[in-house]
Amino acid sequence: MxxxxxxxxxxxxxxxxxxxxxxxxxxxxxxxxxxxxxxxETNYLSVDPYMRGRMSGVKTYTAPYELNKVLTGGxxxxxxxSKNESFQVDDIVEGHLNWADYSVSNGKTxxxxxxxxxxxxxxxxxxxxxxxxxxxxxxxxxxxKEGETVVVSGAAGAVxxxxxxxxxxxxxxxxxxxxxxxxxxxxxxxLGFEATINYKxxxxxEALKEKCPDGVDIYFDNVxxxxxxxxxxxxxxxxxxxxxGIISExxxxxxxxGPRIQRYLLNRSALMKAYIVRDYHERFDEGYExxxxxxxxxxxxxxxxxxxxxxxxPQAFLGLFHGKNIGKQLVCVRSES
Amino acid sequence: MxxxxxxxxxxxxxxxxxxxxxxxxxxxxxxxxxxxxxxxETNYLSVDPYMRGRMSGVKTYTAPYELNKVLTGGxxxxxxxSKNESFQVDDIVEGHLNWADYSVSNGKTxxxxxxxxxxxxxxxxxxxxxxxxxxxxxxxxxxxKEGETVVVSGAAGAVxxxxxxxxxxxxxxxxxxxxxxxxxxxxxxxLGFEATINYKxxxxxEALKEKCPDGVDIYFDNVxxxxxxxxxxxxxxxxxxxxxGIISExxxxxxxxGPRIQRYLLNRSALMKAYIVRDYHERFDEGYExxxxxxxxxxxxxxxxxxxxxxxxPQAFLGLFHGKNIGKQLVCVRSES
Numbered sequence: 001m002x003x004x005x006x007x008x009x010x011x012x013x014x015x016x017x018x019x020x021x022x023x024x025x026x027x028x029x030x031x032x033x034x035x036x037x038x039x040x041e042t043n044y045l046s047v048d049p050y051m052r053g054r055m056s057g058v059k060t061y062t063a064p065y066e067l068n069k070v071l072t073g074g075x076x077x078x079x080x081x082s083k084n085e086s087f088q089v090d091d092i093v094e095g096h097l098n099w100a101d102y103s104v105s106n107g108k109t110x111x112x113x114x115x116x117x118x119x120x121x122x123x124x125x126x127x128x129x130x131x132x133x134x135x136x137x138x139x140x141x142x143x144x145k146e147g148e149t150v151v152v153s154g155a156a157g158a159v160x161x162x163x164x165x166x167x168x169x170x171x172x173x174x175x176x177x178x179x180x181x182x183x184x185x186x187x188x189x190x191l192g193f194e195a196t197i198n199y200k201x202x203x204x205x206e207a208l209k210e211k212c213p214d215g216v217d218i219y220f221d222n223v224x225x226x227x228x229x230x231x232x233x234x235x236x237x238x239x240x241x242x243x244x245g246i247i248s249e250x251x252x253x254x255x256x257x258g259p260r261i262q263r264y265l266l267n268r269s270a271l272m273k274a275y276i277v278r279d280y281h282e283r284f285d286e287g288y289e290x291x292x293x294x295x296x297x298x299x300x301x302x303x304x305x306x307x308x309x310x311x312x313x314p315q316a317f318l319g320l321f322h323g324k325n326i327g328k329q330l331v332c333v334r335s336e337s
Numbered sequence: 338m339x340x341x342x343x344x345x346x347x348x349x350x351x352x353x354x355x356x357x358x359x360x361x362x363x364x365x366x367x368x369x370x371x372x373x374x375x376x377x378e379t380n381y382l383s384v385d386p387y388m389r390g391r392m393s394g395v396k397t398y399t400a401p402y403e404l405n406k407v408l409t410g411g412x413x414x415x416x417x418x419s420k421n422e423s424f425q426v427d428d429i430v431e432g433h434l435n436w437a438d439y440s441v442s443n444g445k446t447x448x449x450x451x452x453x454x455x456x457x458x459x460x461x462x463x464x465x466x467x468x469x470x471x472x473x474x475x476x477x478x479x480x481x482k483e484g485e486t487v488v489v490s491g492a493a494g495a496v497x498x499x500x501x502x503x504x505x506x507x508x509x510x511x512x513x514x515x516x517x518x519x520x521x522x523x524x525x526x527x528l529g530f531e532a533t534i535n536y537k538x539x540x541x542x543e544a545l546k547e548k549c550p551d552g553v554d555i556y557f558d559n560v561x562x563x564x565x566x567x568x569x570x571x572x573x574x575x576x577x578x579x580x581x582g583i584i585s586e587x588x589x590x591x592x593x594x595g596p597r598i599q600r601y602l603l604n605r606s607a608l609m610k611a612y613i614v615r616d617y618h619e620r621f622d623e624g625y626e627x628x629x630x631x632x633x634x635x636x637x638x639x640x641x642x643x644x645x646x647x648x649x650x651p652q653a654f655l656g657l658f659h660g661k662n663i664g665k666q667l668v669c670v671r672s673e674s
């Protein structure tokens with residue numbers, strides 16, 4: 001255990017694409033815990049596109065990150081000190097903690113992770129917030145039925161890869177849109193997607209027409225922008241659109257413009273519902289249980305893209321906007337020991 | 338009873354705003370009925386914005402009108418001949434029939450109207466498709482709760498006036514957007530809307546901010562376009578948008594463009610659902626009953642704008658796109674006798 005604690009602060013708000021200058025790594029003393037608290041040593045840190053929204057000063061569904069304060073996100077780590085009777089030293093936990101070597105928690109929002117069930121990093125991905133995001137968005141908004149066509153954008157990302165696999169568990173035909181042939185090969189060969197589209201090299205609208213001959217029943221949207229525009233004219237009657245993210249838009253200074261979609265929704269009595277995973281917090285246990293079971297049964301596989309070193313967290317985060325990751329992007333701050 | 342039958346045909350598809358030349362009034366013989374059929378003499382004919390969609394050749398939620406065939410729409414009329422044991426001569430009925438003096442029906446989709454309960458024209462409006470459209474869109478998609486703010490566009494139209502009144506029955510604060518001070522005076526003074534906005538003379542976005550100090554919980558959209566854009570940044574968390582119509586768009590040759598709305602929905606976990614009243618056909622009886630009761634109790638009032646003469650049906654229809662009507666626009670083909 002070190003006596004110092006590296007912590008990443010947000011020191012300025014990004015205007016457009018974030019840069020190194022928005023972040024600052026500070027070295028402080030390892031924090032001291034009070035009664036009721038625990039000290040968590042970070043193993044893995046999750047970087048997620050939604051964090052870009054919190055870096056802006058705008059109030060959205062989550063409070064913005066405060067300037068000159070430590071950034072926070074999903075963390076898996078080990079309890080190394082405990083003054084809370086619910087936690088013992090060496091417990092592995094997951095929670096919303098600091099971009100730092102050490103975080104203090106009162107334990108209320110920590111979840112214990114069983115390291116014998118699966119690699120502990122999966123508590124940030126497939127059996128963590130990422131998995132829950134895919135699970136509730138697809139099932140509660142999409143309501144997939146056997147034989148339906150599901151289109152997933154950002155298909156090779158952390159959420160997209162899980163959405164596609166759950167859709168397949170439900171007997172759907174899955175078409176993924178991603179940004180490289182390597183990603184699409186993974187989606188088709190390893191995850192069994194029926195078809196894929198490379199949005200960087202193909203005309204998405206034409207490709208969708210060809211690859212969705214029966215139209216689109218569910219569109220799971222991680223990206224927004226013109227890829228989403230292209231899906232609209234292919235919607236089937238009573239189609240459902242789950243708006244999970246708009247990665248193509250987070251770095252825009254002004255909202256982009258495109259064809260207004262009311263017409264397309266109206267022609268098909270379609271539904272578009274945006275959500276954040278927290279909307280479903282009362283059902284998280286159900287989600288964890290089902291996702292864990294599917295992983296155990298081999299129905300849900302996952303891939304992680306791990307960058308080593310807390311000092312590389314901003315780079316890992318920025319990589320999300322350049323399509324660098326297949327599956328879940330993590331930062332390994334300290335290997336499990 | 339006349340031996341001739343005037344019938345309006347669609348003879349060309351409008352490109353942009355429809356003109357007289359798209360319609361042709363033909364005089365044919367009064368039709369002869371077969372076993373199982375009835376002959377209906379038209380009293381009132383409903384003209385509705387959605388008909389513009391059917392005049393285009395595009396397949397949407399309803400089949401397009403066929404060229405050189407008689408136009409159809411909501412009709413209230415009297416049975417003047419019957420070879421169907423479910424209907425007697427002099428029964429008043431409502432159904433989807435021809436823009437004509439006389440229509441033949443097999444009775445399957447006709448609904449009997451009790452002329453002693455309310456003026457028979459109301460079977461096309463407040464206790465007809467119009468009322469059902471308001472009822473199901475607001476209640477099933479909007480799910481109004483006491484104290485919430487409901488914004489209605491096209492507020493002085495047939496559907497809008499009913500939506501606002503039902504929202505008030507549910508204890509909501511109602512803000513209407515319409516196109517004249519006369520309309521807004523009616524909405525505030527006679528229907529009790531809390532506030533109104535004249536979109537022709539006011540900056541809608543600024544006016545909405547002022548008139549919705551607690552944000553917007555439900556947006557009932559009849560118009561689309563930039564009025565709807567203006568509502569987006571005021572949505573509250575878990576806001577609901579019912580997309581009922583896009584009257585600002587029906588005459589556009591190409592879909593219009595505007596700020597993409599996924600960002601606004603995502604920031605508020607909001608829902609946008611488009612619908613047609615037929616989606617709720619299994620619950621029509623519930624709707625008719627409740628609407629009739631509210632009318633009887635004086636909780637739901639309505640206004641009709643009646644143009645006389647079948648020959649003026651196209652003008653009545655075109656008037657919808659120029660904001661000429663307050664409440665339900667009807668054509669009186671033959672007064673009740």
